[in-house]
Structures are given as C-alpha cells and as structure tokens.
Amino acid sequence: MAEKKPRNRVGIEADRVTDVSSTDFPGYYPGEDHSWNLEKFQENLKIHIEYISELNAEFDLIGVDASIANAFRRIMISEIPTLAIEYVYIENNTSIIQDEVLAHRLGLIPLKANPDYLRWFKKDDPDFEPTDYDTVVLQLSAKCTANPNAPEGTTDPKLLYNNAHVYARDIVYEPQGRQSEWFPEGIAATNPDILIAKLRPGQEIDLTMHCILGIGQDHAKFSPVATASYRLLPTIDIIGEPITGELAKKFRSCFPKGVISINSKGEAVVKDARKDTVSREVLRHPEFEGRVRLGRQRDHFIYTVESTGAMTPDEIFLKSVQLLKKKCQILRKFNLAA
Template identity: 90%
Template sequence: MAYTKPRNRVGIEHDRVTDVSSTDFPGYYPGEDHSWSIEKFKNHFKVHIEYLNELNSEFDLIGVDPSIANAFRRIMISEIPTLAIEYVYIENNTSIIQDEVLAHRLGLIPLKANPDYMHWFKKDDPEFEPTDYDTLVLHLSAKCTVNPNAPEGTTDPKMLYNNAHVYARDIVYEPQGHQTEWYPDGVTAANPDILIAKLRPGQEIDLSMHCILGIGQDHAKFSPVATASYRLLPTIDIIGEPITGELASKFKSCFPKGVVAINSKGEAVVKDARKDTVSREVLRHPEFEGRVKLGRQRDHFIYCVESTGAIPPDQIFLKSVQLLKKKCEILRKFNLSA
C-alpha cells in the first residue's frame, strides 16, 4: 500500500521542506468541507504540559493555526507588563563603574513583584508625580572596608574586605503607602546572586531606585521571558518492509538518543519522535531511501518558555492569552462600529 502523507504534515526532504502552507480552508480540496467551526476547534484543540517549574516550562499547543501560535510567542516577549527599575537617583558612587553603566546594570535585574497591583506611570506628563500606586522604591547602600579579622595570608577579596562584592540581594525594598498590603513578602531580585559591582576599601555606593510598569517592546528589561520559542512536532514514518538486523542498528544511530528503539523482533520502531532534532542524517544513506518519511505536524506546537523569574512561566502564557483576547475584542468593536 502506497504511503499517503497526512494533510497537516510538513514534508522534510534531503534538500528542501515541502507543504509549508496551511491547506485547511474551504475550497482547497474540492468536495471537502474545511470551514471553521467552534465545535470542530473544541474537538481538536489540546494543551499538554510536558514539564513546569518556577523558571522553565515546556508544553504542547495542539490544533491552532501558526498565526495564533506565533501571536502568543510575540505577546509573551514584548507585551506582558512587568516591573523594572527605570529611575536611579545616585547620592554617592565612588566605585570604578560609571553612573550610567551602574544604572543600566540595575535596570536589567529582574524583580519578583506582581505587576497586577500597579498602575501605569505617566512618563510623558511632566506634572505627574509618583505615588504608591505606580512606583516601587528600592535602596542600595554598600561601603567597602578592611576586614580586621581576615585570615592571615588569604588573598580572597571576600575575606580581606567587607562588602567587596555588591549583589542583587543587597537591594532593600522600601514600601510606600498601600504597598505593605500588596507586597507583604516584600520585593526582591529574582536572582539574588546577580553581581552588581566590586568594591575596594574606601569605595561606596549609595542610591535610590524607582520601579515602574513597562513592556518588552519599550525595553528588553521589561520582558518577562529570557526566551520564548516553539517548534513543530517531528514525525517519523517507517514505510514498506520493517527495518531489521544491522540496518535497524544503523537506522537507530541516525537519530538522537531515545528517538528510535529496537523491539523484541529486532525491528526498528519509533519510540519518541519528540526528541528528534530533524537533522536528516537518515536521508543521507541510500539503503533507507523510500523506507522512511520525515516531517513535522503543522498544527502541533512545542513551546519552551524560560522566565526571567519576575513571573512564573505558566502565568506568562495565560497572560498572553488574555492579551490576545483583549486585542480581538477591540478589533471586533472597531469593526462593528465602522
């Protein structure tokens, strides 16, 4: 029986990629109904969480169009509001780091603070004054001194001096007004071990910082993700006669570990196509010509979201869904009023 490639499959050949465009719309295939319906979408749509922790997540989004999948990715990177240091008021800085470089380093430190409690800061209004509803206040004060109790003969600056290294953990949150209710556990750096500066005896840093809401398309420091990407689910179809014996071992070696296994009959079988990197190594060998078909499933997206620590990765995706919904509602109202 001849191999028939499913219509939701992207073909992977040794020299090209085929069938990259979506065909699931009315009229493309004569006599077939490919019109969109909510019931049809409900039956095919799935979300599967592969793993999830405080910083990383991998999940599958199945049954959506590539334009929707990419919209979520773009929103996660550039449109979800977070809090970051925007204004730095330096009282004293005698370190070797220039004021503007120090301010830039501070701004890039991700902060653990729920942005939902804060309002937007009106940066374009010269008469606007910060309040506890739109601004968080942080303070950093560190002075390097000689440690009189340092072990004899040591050359480690951390033992020779006090405050030789200034870390993100040294930033102190100063709650204002109602902020004690909103942030009872305080506001801290997502990674307390971020190195801000190195000091030596006599050097000092004393400054205050104001944090406001922002989005990634204004500045990367407001982006809640370090990376947000997706890939299509790889597919591997063994066609024709089973691959056995020495060819089975060679076939298995053409794929990353865990993709192909050899069963009790000595036949090569696809164990987990998800682990495949689609290197096309198997297509280089003439003995496998016409015996394997590589592809990717066009409507199965494997997302990898790495949070900066400001917002958990699962919340980042949920916020992207909410934002896309708001965009659709605005567009719908605009079309109805036009």
C-alpha cells in the same frame, strides 16, 4: 489516509521542505468545508504539559494555526507588563563602574512582583508625580572597608574586606503608601546572587531606584521571559519492509538517543519522535532511500518557556491568552462599528 497527510504534515526532504503553506480555508478542497467553527475548534484544541517548574516549562499546544501559536510567543516576549528599574538617583558612586553603566546593570535585574496592583507611569507627562500606585522605591547602600579580623595570608577579597562584592540581595525595598498591603512578601530580585559591583576599601555606592511598569516592546528588561520558543512535532514514518539486523542499528544511530529503538524482533521502531532534532542524517544514506519519511505535524507546537523569575511560566502563558483575547475584542468592536 495518504491523501490527508500533506494537509497536516510539513515534509522534510534531503534538500527542501515541502507543504509549508496552510490550505485550511473554505472551498479549497471540493466538497469540504473548513470554515472556522467554535465547537470543532474546542474539540481539536489540546494542551499537554510535559514538565513545569518555577522557571521552566515545556508544553504541547495542539490544534491551532501557526499564526495563533506565534501570536502567543510574541505576546509573551514583548507585551506582558512587568516591573523593572527605570530611574536611578545616584547620591554617591566611588566604585570603578561609571554611573550610567551601573544604572544599566541595575535596570537589567529581574524583579519578583505582581504587576497587577500597579498602574502605568505616565513618562510623557512632565507634570506627572510618582505615587504608590505606579512607582516602587528601592535603595542600595554599600561601603567597603578593610576587615581587621581577616585570616593571615589570605588573598580572598571576601575575607580581606567587608562588602567587597555588592549583590542583588543588597537591594532594599521601601514600601510606599499601601504597597505593604499589595506586596506583603516584599519586592526583591528574582536571583539574589546577581553581582552588581566589586568594591575596595574607601569605595561606596549609595543610590535610590524607582521601578515602574513596562513591556518588552519598550525595553528587554521588562520582558518576563528569557526564552519563549516553539517547534513543530517531528514525525518519522518507516515505509515498506521493516528495517532489521545491522541496518536497524545503523538506522537508530542516525537519530538522537531515544528516538529509535529496536524491538524483540530486531526491527527498528519509532520510540519518541519529539526527541528528534530533524538533522536529516538518515537521508544521507542510500540504503534508507524510500524507506523512511520525515516531517513535522503542522498543528502540533512544542513550546519552551523560560521565565526570568518575575512570574511563573504558566502565568506568563495565561496572560498571553488574556492579552490576545483583548486584542480580538478590540478588533471585533471596530469591525462592528464600521
């Protein structure tokens, strides 16, 4: 059993990380065949959802190579299409925000819309005309005026003026063609409380926005995730004699809360290794030398996905799987043709 640990573990030592290279290919170990097999892959592949909500998810992806896990992460960040504001046509802007800065702020507002109903906008074609199949139209119109009914003595701009603050909720969706059927719930900012501009009496903003499909590889505003990352599952092995008494309490204090507990016998035991941050604090103390082995499980990835709200985290991950599958089909097609 000890022989196999380096194959599935990355070693964490005080001054280095060991066994970082993958060696799971045919013929590397005498008498063993590690060639890829669908049945074996299906048997080893596991997905465990730790928690999931509208905006955040944490799940474990087990039984895949780091290259596959990283491919999912990169696709989620840069290759899943979403809808975002691309063109801003300003009729009037007398706020203190310059036109180009205002347009940039608008473009970064995440929009809640199903991109599957839309086609790609041909930006490189000068003769291409926008249609309801590729362009979504939004309007923003706000004018600040003094509030004649403001409480006496107040200094709060929200009470002194009407439309003192312009928010993402003030953006109005104008369906074109069949878009009323495709987006029955409308299209709006994922967070209505995003502040766009502050106005004072006499200032106004009047503009039209055109939204198109894009991917994060083109611009970060198209990325459906605010964060998509993974880490390997930490492993903690207590070696040799049990750690007991005051030493057990010191051992527990070397790890984040909840990682190590002390059982009824007064022995230190590993309670939840996934909470460990792998700070290596325990390796600084000579009394624990040779009594603990730290590592990470090579094929156990803990994913954290934070959505911008354009789509749910589970939808984002499933779309990344579909895109990777398409990439593999294209590559296979070229290989067969060759």
